[in-house]
Amino acid sequence: MKRHLLEAGDLDRDDATLVLDTAAQIESALAGREVKKLPTLRGRTVVNLFYEDSTRTRISFELAAKRLSADVINFSAKGSSVSKGESLKDTALTLEAMGSDAIVVRHWASGAPHRLAGWVQGSVVNAGDGTHEHPTQALLDAYTIRQRLGRLDGVRVVIVGDVLHSRVARSNVWLLSTLGAVVTVVAPPTLLPVGVGSWPVTVGYDLDAVLPQADVVMMLRVQGERMNASFFPSAREYSRRYGLDGRRMAALPDDAIVMHPGPMNRGMEIAAEVADSVRSTIVDQVGNGVSVRMAVLYLLLGGTSE
Amino acid sequence: MTESSELSAPPAPPLLSSDDVARVIDRVAHQLIERAASSAGAGATDGGLADLVLVGIPTRGAPLARRLAARIEAFSGTRVDVGTVDITLYRDDLRLRGVRALEDTRLPESGIDGRLVVLVDDVLFSGRSVRAALDALRDLGRPRAVQLAVLVDRGHRELPIRADYVGKNVPTSRSQKVEVHLAEIDGLDEVLLTGGDQ
Numbered sequence: 001m002k003r004h005l006l007e008a009g010d011l012d013r014d015d016a017t018l019v020l021d022t023a024a025q026i027e028s029a030l031a032g033r034e035v036k037k038l039p040t041l042r043g044r045t046v047v048n049l050f051y052e053d054s055t056r057t058r059i060s061f062e063l064a065a066k067r068l069s070a071d072v073i074n075f076s077a078k079g080s081s082v083s084k085g086e087s088l089k090d091t092a093l094t095l096e097a098m099g100s101d102a103i104v105v106r107h108w109a110s111g112a113p114h115r116l117a118g119w120v121q122g123s124v125v126n127a128g129d130g131t132h133e134h135p136t137q138a139l140l141d142a143y144t145i146r147q148r149l150g151r152l153d154g155v156r157v158v159i160v161g162d163v164l165h166s167r168v169a170r171s172n173v174w175l176l177s178t179l180g181a182v183v184t185v186v187a188p189p190t191l192l193p194v195g196v197g198s199w200p201v202t203v204g205y206d207l208d209a210v211l212p213q214a215d216v217v218m219m220l221r222v223q224g225e226r227m228n229a230s231f232f233p234s235a236r237e238y239s240r241r242y243g244l245d246g247r248r249m250a251a252l253p254d255d256a257i258v259m260h261p262g263p264m265n266r267g268m269e270i271a272a273e274v275a276d277s278v279r280s281t282i283v284d285q286v287g288n289g290v291s292v293r294m295a296v297l298y299l300l301l302g303g304t305s306e
Numbered sequence: 307m308t309e310s311s312e313l314s315a316p317p318a319p320p321l322l323s324s325d326d327v328a329r330v331i332d333r334v335a336h337q338l339i340e341r342a343a344s345s346a347g348a349g350a351t352d353g354g355l356a357d358l359v360l361v362g363i364p365t366r367g368a369p370l371a372r373r374l375a376a377r378i379e380a381f382s383g384t385r386v387d388v389g390t391v392d393i394t395l396y397r398d399d400l401r402l403r404g405v406r407a408l409e410d411t412r413l414p415e416s417g418i419d420g421r422l423v424v425l426v427d428d429v430l431f432s433g434r435s436v437r438a439a440l441d442a443l444r445d446l447g448r449p450r451a452v453q454l455a456v457l458v459d460r461g462h463r464e465l466p467i468r469a470d471y472v473g474k475n476v477p478t479s480r481s482q483k484v485e486v487h488l489a490e491i492d493g494l495d496e497v498l499l500t501g502g503d504q
Contacts, residue, residue, distance in 0.1 A: 001405075018407060025408035029392065035445045040395040068395075298395070303404035 001299050004117045004124045007133040008174035016179055020143050022295035023288070030067070030291075041070035044301055047100040049092070050127070051077040051107045056262055056286055057127050057137070061104045064293035070301070073100070088112060089119050096120050102301055105129070110167075123300045131165045131226065137261055138171035140292040142179055144285050145216055148257050153180035158210050159201075161220035161242055161269050164191045164231075168261045169220055173199055184210055188242065190231040207242055211251045218259040219244050219270045235268060245271040249279065257281050321476060321484075322497035327457070330473035331370070334455055335377035337471050338424065345422070355384040357450070359418055362390045363427045363439050364409035369490040370457060371426040387414035391425075391446065396438035413446060423449040424470075428486040430456040433467035458497055460484050478502075 001018070002010050011019065030036050046065040050058055058074065065072045075095070077083070082091060092103060102123040105113050110130030117124040128134040146152050157176055163169045163185050176183050177200040184202045185192070196203055204210050211217065222238065232238045244258065252258075258270075258279045266272045275282060322330065342354035355378065362371030368390040375388045392409040394400075425439050436454060443452060455471035460478040474497075478484060482502035489495050 022408050025392065025410070026395075029395070029408070029411040033446065037445070038395045039441065040400065299405050302400045 003300070004113075004126075005135055005296060005300065006113050006117060006124065006126045008135045008138050008171040008178070010135070011139075011175065011178065013178050013180075016139070016142070016175060019139055019292065019295050019299060020146060022299060023139075023143055023291040024147075026294050026298070027288075027291040037067055037069060039069050040298055041065070041068040041301055044070045044101045045073065045099055046070045046102045046104060046297065046301075047073045047075060047095050048127075049075050049095065049103050049105045051082070051088075051105075051112070052128070054106055054128070056289065057106065057134075060286070060289040061125075061127060061136075061293050063290050064297055067290070068294055068297055070101075070297070088116065092116055092120050096122065102297065125296060125300065128167055130167065131170075132167050133171045134167040134261075135171045135175070136289070136293055136296055137168050138175040139296065140285055140289045141168075141172055141218065141259060141261070142175055142181075143288050143292050144259065144281050145176075145181075145257070147284070147288065148281060149215060149255070152176070155181045155215045156184070156213055157181050157216040157218060158184045158186060158207075158214040159218045159220065160186045160207060160244070162191045162222050162231075163187045163196070163220065164193050165223040165226040166220045169218075172218065173201055177201070181216075184214075186210055186242070188232050188238070207244075207248065208251065211248060212253065214252060215256050216259060217244060217252065217256065218261075221261065221263065222265055222269055239268055243267075243269050243271065244274050246273045249274050249277065252279070259285060262286070318499065320496040321458070321499050322474060322495075324489075324495040326474075327488075327495040327497065330457065331373050332377055332381075334471045334473055335374050335381060338374065338455070339378060339382050341470075342422070352384050353382060354422075355382060355386050357422050359387045359389060359414060359421050359423050359449075360455075361413070361418075361423055361425050361439075361443070362388070363425060363435060364390055364392050366428040366486055366488050366491060367426045368410070369488050370428060374426060374455070387416065389413040389418075391439055391442050393435060393438040393442055396441045398434060398438070411442075411446075418443065418447040418449045420448070420450050422451050422453070424453045424455050426455050428457045428488075429484050430454070430459045430467075430469050430472075431462055431484075433463045433465035436467050437465055457486060458484055 001015050048058055048061055062072050104125045104127050106127040107129050110132035112129050113124050113126040159169050173183055186204045186207050260282050264270055342358055360371040360375050362368035371388050375386045379385050390410050390412050392411045394408050453470040456469045457473040459469055459472045459475050479502045483500045485498040487496050
């Protein structure tokens, strides 16, 4: 494994499989235990450096680090010296001077973790940067697929929605194809990035046409906060053409699963009846996130610091 | 003779051959049965064996624990519970030796609370693996007592830990290596002593 986890491309097939296997072992080692804590990272300090709002990712990383007995410092840009104009570099160097071993960073600017990795000695884990990547989300999605379907090789995954703004989609495309899955992205043409032709995916525009051959449907959140232009005529039209409702879910093969990275816009990209159905893995994904992040922190921090 | 013939000298015979390993496991199995019987409370009908859990430390402690259980069942007719506990996440040398893949942790469904746990490992050396296993057990439950069974005790302890059941005591120098091969993992049973200035 490399020292940092900045994008899904940092992991080759062996590394990614090692993360998933490690997560599975950690999960089974902790299952049913009264003391859900391991002493592995005692004395290590993990800083959660969050420049952007987050519920599940920050809590999940915090819980993962604490379950491995690391000390955790949560830093959010709001209410810190960042509001006095301190730069990312100075903030990071300050944290490192106080003895942090790893920085988990979420930033609104794509590429911020890459810059950070060049400035600090410790490991940097990308917890989502702008519209670029969110590698641990892709790892937990891969873990969830493997858990539900028993395999990843040859699994047909359809990623639907706002691919343009989605770091989840980007990371999943790269990681899932590394792991042998066959990925299709479906979106309105306005919500596909310019370079999509060079991705290892098939591009489609008609959701109904691809659903009968899908093992996994991954719905993306429509990211209102990143939309500075009109990408589709109306929410209702988007929902009609690209939303997953009960009727569309019925077109899926019997054992297909429905995923969503959260937070959901119920009624927009996913109907409530679909989100709450037995096919939905949305709650599993959140639970698996802790195991997968424990595996990542263990593999990055557990060994030698060189 | 020239020096080259010394280099190609045949390897030393194994410390324990395949037959020796089987004999040693049988002996330890008998000792476990005897000790369980003598420590069992009044009224125990099964020779105290129902209380016993054999917990192997991966990699090679795991198959050893299963073999011991099979031999105990053959000698006494009582089935004993077997488990494994991976100690990787409890090691104190992760920073020195780097991360490694994890192995299974599996305990019998009835748990280990109030029972006699016998840890099983292949080689007892510094005692650090056993310490890590004791830490792991503490998080998994509260056994009545914990004992230790090893195939080979090679000395050089770094912690105040000793084995309750020893297959073979082997005086070694620190520079030597004790290699345990088991059929389940390596294709055949043998114990080799290599390296050092013999």
